[in-house]
Amino acid sequence: MAAPDGLRYQKIPLTHGSGAIPALGFGTLIPDPVATRQATKAALETGFRHFDCSERYRNEREVGDAMREVFEAGKIRRQEVFVTTKLWNNNHRPERVKPAFEASRQRLQLEDVDCYLVHTPFAFQPGEEQDPRDGQGQVIYDSGVTLVETWRALERLVDEGRCKAIGLSNVNLEKLREVVDAARIKPAVVEVESHPYLPEWELLDYCRQQGIVLLAFAALGHAMEPRLLDDPVIVAIANRLSKTPAQVVLAWAVQRGTALLTTSVTPNRIQENFELSPIPEDAMQEIRDKVATRVRFNTVVGTGVPGFIPRAR
Numbered sequence: 001m002a003a004p005d006g007l008r009y010q011k012i013p014l015t016h017g018s019g020a021i022p023a024l025g026f027g028t029l030i031p032d033p034v035a036t037r038q039a040t041k042a043a044l045e046t047g048f049r050h051f052d053c054s055e056r057y058r059n060e061r062e063v064g065d066a067m068r069e070v071f072e073a074g075k076i077r078r079q080e081v082f083v084t085t086k087l088w089n090n091n092h093r094p095e096r097v098k099p100a101f102e103a104s105r106q107r108l109q110l111e112d113v114d115c116y117l118v119h120t121p122f123a124f125q126p127g128e129e130q131d132p133r134d135g136q137g138q139v140i141y142d143s144g145v146t147l148v149e150t151w152r153a154l155e156r157l158v159d160e161g162r163c164k165a166i167g168l169s170n171v172n173l174e175k176l177r178e179v180v181d182a183a184r185i186k187p188a189v190v191e192v193e194s195h196p197y198l199p200e201w202e203l204l205d206y207c208r209q210q211g212i213v214l215l216a217f218a219a220l221g222h223a224m225e226p227r228l229l230d231d232p233v234i235v236a237i238a239n240r241l242s243k244t245p246a247q248v249v250l251a252w253a254v255q256r257g258t259a260l261l262t263t264s265v266t267p268n269r270i271q272e273n274f275e276l277s278p279i280p281e282d283a284m285q286e287i288r289d290k291v292a293t294r295v296r297f298n299t300v301v302g303t304g305v306p307g308f309i310p311r312a313r
């Protein structure tokens with residue numbers, strides 16, 4: 001194993017929560033339960049120490065099984081791993097927050113959770129249905145609860161000691177400001193889509209000023225077209241530095257001060273994504289100046305309807 005000083009081990013202290021979040025995170029948005037379990041175990045064994053989960057992914061139990069198996073084998077301790085999970089849109093009513101959190105925690109088979117996020121700022125009709133629709137197939141939103149009311153319920157979870165930090169996901173700057181201004185416990189983490197095709201510099205600047213960690217999802221562009229990993233600027237840097245395009249993009253994310261999430265069900269890619277080392281300042285600047293494409297791959301931020309979850313299970 002490499003010396004514990006590389007990018008792969010970098011941690012960002014949480015200003016508004018306890019502890020520190022490893023910059024390099026592994027996402028568990030994996031539709032197949034068997035693949036979820038295998039990938040989570042492989043990622044832990046490879047060295048990933050930060051895992052991103054959600055009740056919406058419907059696989060917290062498989063993630064929990066994989067973690068438990070690895071912890072029980074004795075090589076990795078629970079305390080070494082940072083685990084985030086998220087509240088889904090049908091649970092925004094304050095009285096639904098704690099039961100949803102407890103259900104996630106139990107599926108993950110953990111005593112506590114390091115970070116709990118509001119998955120999107122959109123409240124859906126309260127109930128068990130994660131994707132409530134009317135007769136015309138339109139999403140049924142819930143106008144009876146505000147994001148700040150939901151946030152207050154998350155603050156209470158921190159007070160009760162079952163989660164160490166709280167945050168938001170899929171918010172724009174305006175929504176984030178609204179919560180920051182009203183919060184007693186400020187968001188420790190904001191999870192949004194971000195990569196060189198969607199750098200979100202303005203949001204990142206605001207997060208820096210407020211001591212909030214920007215956690216970038218789809219860090220490799222989610223393997224969608226236009227393919228970030230085929231971008232000529234990225235490929236040229238990768239060739240020059242004898243790295244893969246994925247390693248260049250992930251190093252860029254850590255070096256500009258964000259945490260990130262990447263996902264793979266392929267063991268050699270999990271290894272590749274973990275094998276990070278710094279890229280030089282001129283490469284950082286080249287990505288900022290020369291990558292001109294701008295794409296948002298995930299539409300969840302506009303509607304609350306997940307863009308990357310392929311099918312209901």
Ligand SMILES: NC(=O)c1ccc[n+]([C@@H]2O[C@H](COP(=O)([O-])OP(=O)(O)OC[C@H]3O[C@@H](n4cnc5c(N)ncnc54)[C@H](OP(=O)(O)O)[C@@H]3O)[C@@H](O)[C@H]2O)c1
Pocket residue numbers: 026027028029030052053119169170191192217218219220221222223229246261262263264265266269270272273298300308
């Ligand atoms: N908060 C939210 O609303 C939200 C939304 C989306 C995602 N997320 C989180 O962010 C995580 C990461 O998002 P993402 O899945 O879009 O991540 P991503 O890493 O950008 O994309 C994953 C895709 O890239 C491929 N890939 C991974 N490593 C590669 C490599 N080294 N070379 C070439 N291709 C590679 C994977 O293929 P294989 O698996 O086939 O190897 C997979 O198809 C999710 O799992 C989830 O936890 C959160």
